[in-house]
Amino acid sequence: MDEQKRLRILMVSDFFYPNFGGVESHIYYLSQCLLKLGHKVVVMTHAYGKRSGVRYMTGGLKVYYVPWRPFLMQNTLPTLYGTLPIIRTILGRERISVVHGHQAFSTFCHEALMHARTMGYKTVFTDHSLYGFADVGSIHMNKVLQFTLADVDQAICVSHTSKENTVLRSGIPPNKVFVVPNAVDTAMFTxxxxxxxxxxxxxxxxxxxxxxxxxxxxxxxxxxxxxxxxxxxxxxxxxxxxxxxxxxxxxxxx
Structure with a gap:
């Protein structure tokens, strides 16, 4: 691939392997597809038990397991600026061109997108879940989402219903939000x-x-x-x- 067209992408989320779930699988397989297209992909997540530091996965996927410990539902404690030094180091070391955050209630995702936009990087956000509007947790989360998505370049949702939900919750312009529907790879199930x-x-x-x-x-x-x-x-x-x-x-x- 032409070096000028080759992207260097940083995937960021609190949710990644060895934890299991839809977000984890989405990030992994999306990264594998991008690697096959010739792009450079790096993943940043928090440490899982003894899995800390830099690890390599299939296809040369490089994963930074940052030594932050989760405190609730695999989420790290929000620090706002506590992650800035490590994010800045990874962005510079890997010569990243696009920062792609995943999941609305991932602390790492919000902080990485905020720091990346502050430093002038292109940013993309993917929302994987529907969220409410009435309970205390939803109200708080939606305010954080409005703050984070106020300056992102593009957003991706996994269904048209999810797009409507994200637009209502965050106030992001609908023309910035694209739908890439979730799917099942039937070749893996026989x-x-x-x-x-x-x-x-x-x-x-x-x-x-x-x-x-x-x-x-x-x-x-x-x-x-x-x-x-x-x-x-x-x-x-x-x-x-x-x-x-x-x-x-x-x-x-x-």
């Missing part, structure tokens, strides 16, 4: 060569058990489906705050 049973329908649920992911709806739907259809079995592979009381046994929630 059916079993031999079907186990033609008489039984197995429903597999793989999700985080949090309210935003519809855990409350799942609790109501599973027993009803199993009551209506005797040949349905439910399997769960779930984790999250509600995992302790969400155990499926023959259609019953225990």
């Amino acid at each position: 059916p079993a060569p031999n079907r186990l049973s033609c008489d039984e329908i197995i429903i597999v649920v793989i999700s985080r058990l949090v309210y935003r992911k519809g855990a409350d709806l799942l609790v109501e739907v599973i027993p009803e489906v199993c009551r209506l259809y005797s040949n349905v079995s439910c399997m769960d592979s779930v984790f999250g705050k509600l995992e302790a009381w969400f155990i499926v046994d023959n259609g019953r929630i225990k």
Whole structure:
């Protein structure tokens, strides 16, 4: 690729591997695709246990695990200017041209975008989740988002509903927001060569058990489906705050 067209991108978020989730997977696979196109990609996140310092992943993806410890839901403590020295060092060392922050409630994301714009870098923000307007947490988060997105160059949302939600919450002009829908790479999922049973329908649920992911709806739907259809079995592979009381046994929630 022509060096003038080659971007040097810094992905920033509190959420990255070895933690699991949609944001983590999104950042990883987006980075891999950009690397295949010839761009330079670096990821910045906080340390996870003993995973600290600089690590390399598939395709030469360089990851900075900054020695900041999370204090709540994998988020680091907001410091505003505490991350400025390390962000400035990474931007200069890697000769970054674009800073791409992920997730509205990531402390690293907000601070990196703010510092990058202060130093004149191009910035992009991707919002991965819908958020409310009425509760105290949402009101606080939306004010922070308005502050951060007041000066970003572009924003990306993972659905048209998410775009409407982000525009309303942050006040960013709609013409700055683009939609890149979430998708499933079907090449990574193949059916079993031999079907186990033609008489039984197995429903597999793989999700985080949090309210935003519809855990409350799942609790109501599973027993009803199993009551209506005797040949349905439910399997769960779930984790999250509600995992302790969400155990499926023959259609019953225990």
